[in-house]
Amino acid sequence: MTRAFATQLPPVRGLLINDLRAAFVGDPAARNFPEILIGYPGMTAIIHHRLAHLLYQIGARLVARLMSEIAHTRTGIDIHPGARIGSGFFIDHGTGVVIGETAIIGNNVRIYQAVTLGARHFPTDDEGHVIKGDARHPIIEDDVVIYAGATILGRITIGRGSTIGGNVWLTKDVPPNSIVTQATARNSPSAA
Template identity: 50%
Template sequence: MVLGQIKQDINVIFERDPAAKTIVEVILCYPGLHALIAHRLAHCLYKRNMVLIPRLISQTSRFFTGIEIHPGAKIGQGLFIDHGMGVVIGETAEVGDNVTIYQGVTLGGTGKEKGKRHPTVGNNVFIGSGAKILGSIKIGDNVKIGAGSVVTKPVPSNTTVVGVPGKVVSRHGVPIKELHVVTKSVCNKEIRAEEMPDPVQEMLQILMERINYLEKKLGEKES
């Protein structure tokens, strides 16, 4: 069964990575595959109530690949970890079928709670580089999570999530329009999430304008 999973893991790389050219290259040069092979073995031993040996396998794999998958994590078929450096998957995390994970992704907890404390990820999910999915939350099927997003709340199926904190910006590929936003120059205008004003950037702009004004006044006094 484990050998069958490994064979499928290799096929998935050819399906999703156009850079993959030969089986030898994939077997020798893809750390995501190496981490998955180690995890398949460690998880098999973990289910037999072994503790130390599976953890040793996991930590050895982490040393060589930069990818840490706890032996207790449940990984479905067709997982593709691209690049992989810095990926962390916690003990009670569950990953469905045909999931793609990029470098720097964390499926982690939010504290020292017991029991189920890591995310459950559905099928056909794409998780961009640097994304953090934290806590015992459920990510639905066919979800896309943007790079760098921080997700701490459940995500419904067929949606796209971006931002910190993560917010749903599209459903079934259709952008979600935000509430009406009233500003000095815009009234009752519907704008998309990516068009929302950035309060930090606006404040920096105001401060820069104030500094320029004060420098101008100071220059006038000195002259």
């Protein structure tokens, strides 16, 4: 396991460099790379996740879960080590972000605080026991931005190049290059 872990560290380093660049480019407040590495909770969570995911893949699942929980405690960002996350990932602000075990996130994705990529329901077998490991979390394709407070549930796909507005609740697929915002609240004629 140690050898398998060590051989995968160079590719993980490359992913982290791309994540660091995404944070620098994606945040106008970012002045330099050391600031991001030391002071951004999203970067801390991503570093922990990249290493925990590697451990998860080679079978050290308990250690991976513990590592992800350390990051969760430090940052308020909860990423399951089983989640698959592409290159150039940026979590801005971050507190309250939840990313489930079977979530798949493409390249160049940016999310903001309080975003949930969760399960809509938990499938059960004939005896009523929860089925472990079933794909139940969203697929986020490349170049997607998800704003603060969005909740995306179930094994749905958010198409490439889409923007998901703040506080949006999604349980259905979104085609590529879509912009999804909250519906405008309107008073009914009887309420006026």
